[in-house]
Amino acid sequence: MKILVLGGTGFLGSHLVRKLLSQNHDILILTRKPAYGQRSGAYKFIQWPIQNGEDLNEILNCEVAINLAGASIADAPWTKKRKQLILSSRVDTTRELADQLSASAQLKTFISASAVGFYGNRKTEVLTEQSPRGEGYLSDVCVAWEREANALSAKVGARVVNLRTGTVLDRHAGFLHKMEQLQKWHLGGPAGSGDAFVSWIHLHDWVQSVLFIIDHHEVTGPVNLVAPEPLSNRAFSRVLSEFLKRPPQLSAPEWAIRALLGELAALIFDSQNARPKKLLDANFKFQFRSLASALTNLYQENFTV
Numbered sequence: 001m002k003i004l005v006l007g008g009t010g011f012l013g014s015h016l017v018r019k020l021l022s023q024n025h026d027i028l029i030l031t032r033k034p035a036y037g038q039r040s041g042a043y044k045f046i047q048w049p050i051q052n053g054e055d056l057n058e059i060l061n062c063e064v065a066i067n068l069a070g071a072s073i074a075d076a077p078w079t080k081k082r083k084q085l086i087l088s089s090r091v092d093t094t095r096e097l098a099d100q101l102s103a104s105a106q107l108k109t110f111i112s113a114s115a116v117g118f119y120g121n122r123k124t125e126v127l128t129e130q131s132p133r134g135e136g137y138l139s140d141v142c143v144a145w146e147r148e149a150n151a152l153s154a155k156v157g158a159r160v161v162n163l164r165t166g167t168v169l170d171r172h173a174g175f176l177h178k179m180e181q182l183q184k185w186h187l188g189g190p191a192g193s194g195d196a197f198v199s200w201i202h203l204h205d206w207v208q209s210v211l212f213i214i215d216h217h218e219v220t221g222p223v224n225l226v227a228p229e230p231l232s233n234r235a236f237s238r239v240l241s242e243f244l245k246r247p248p249q250l251s252a253p254e255w256a257i258r259a260l261l262g263e264l265a266a267l268i269f270d271s272q273n274a275r276p277k278k279l280l281d282a283n284f285k286f287q288f289r290s291l292a293s294a295l296t297n298l299y300q301e302n303f304t305v
């Protein structure tokens with residue numbers, strides 16, 4: 001199949017592209033980086049935004065489009081300017097891609113990133129794809145992001161899937177990598193009260209669930225990409241320190257973390273007890289349901305996705 005991936009150079013995109021290539025799909029990676037451009041094996045880089053008719057024709061021939069673009073949410077303080085970039089790099093980019101794809105006669109499936117941030121801060125409430133949106137900045141971003149993706153369904157009748165992704169676990173990037181560093185300095189205890197739920201997913205299961213969605217046309221709309229067993233920040237910290245055989249960890253009070261991080265602290269204190277109802281109903285098999293099983297695999301020396 002010919003598959004387009006916008007954001008295919010990022011953390012999730014690069015793992016997904018590698019897997020798609022191993023299944024002999026023909027891949028177009030849309031990227032803002034001007035240094036890219038040549039075909040290499042079964043994939044080709046195309047300048048984003050689209051520059052010419054030839055590139056437009058290439059993307060219009062894709063059967064599946066996957067949109068993973070967006071400026072990093074966690075890497076910089078949420079100044080007004082940063083918040084605008086986080087929003088526009090998702091919402092405007094998705095609108096632009098959907099506009100371009102609306103001329104396609106080939107497109108069957110549009111898979112577009114979103115996040116469990118859609119649900120806002122919901123304490124212990126069990127959240128499925130049917131749960132209503134939450135409140136706050138991240139929820140506003142996700143709602144606007146999903147709206148732009150969904151518009152494509154009316155335009156070309158393509159199936160649209162919104163990937164409401166939780167915290168993706170990889171030893172070398174993101175949340176787990178940061179927690180491991182903090183635990184080395186004995187600072188990886190529960191954040192604040194430790195009550196906030198972490199809806200995590202192993203990188204392997206994230207990639208496999210996207211492959212599953214590509215093949216299962218009955219799966220549409222929002223899909224929670226989270227493991228079936230989320231756990232509190234306190235339990236996450238305990239399981240990780242036991243696994244890494246670290247001594248007891250110090251924890252920082254919520255007020256101190258909020259003073260340090262400002263609004264960005266929402267990433268730590270917004271609680272989402274999300275469940276992958278649609279994936280389970282569709283019979284997707286998670287390989288890593290518990291955090292302990294995910295850590296055991298991620299810390300194997302020969303780990304590959």
Ligand SMILES: NC(=O)c1ccc[n+]([C@@H]2O[C@H](COP(=O)([O-])OP(=O)(O)OC[C@H]3O[C@@H](n4cnc5c(N)ncnc54)[C@H](OP(=O)(O)O)[C@@H]3O)[C@@H](O)[C@H]2O)c1
Pocket residue numbers: 006007008009010011012013030031032033048068069070071072073085089093113114115116165166167168169174
């Ligand atoms: N990783 C997670 O745990 C997680 C959790 C929930 C949701 N998500 C969402 O899933 C998507 C992929 O996540 P990721 O972790 O792979 O992100 P990532 O590593 O930061 O990659 C995002 C991609 O977006 C593109 N990008 C960056 N800044 C941009 C900008 N200002 N305008 C347009 N494009 C820009 C980049 O592509 P080029 O530089 O090639 O243009 C980059 O490859 C993101 O939208 C993210 O919010 C991720």
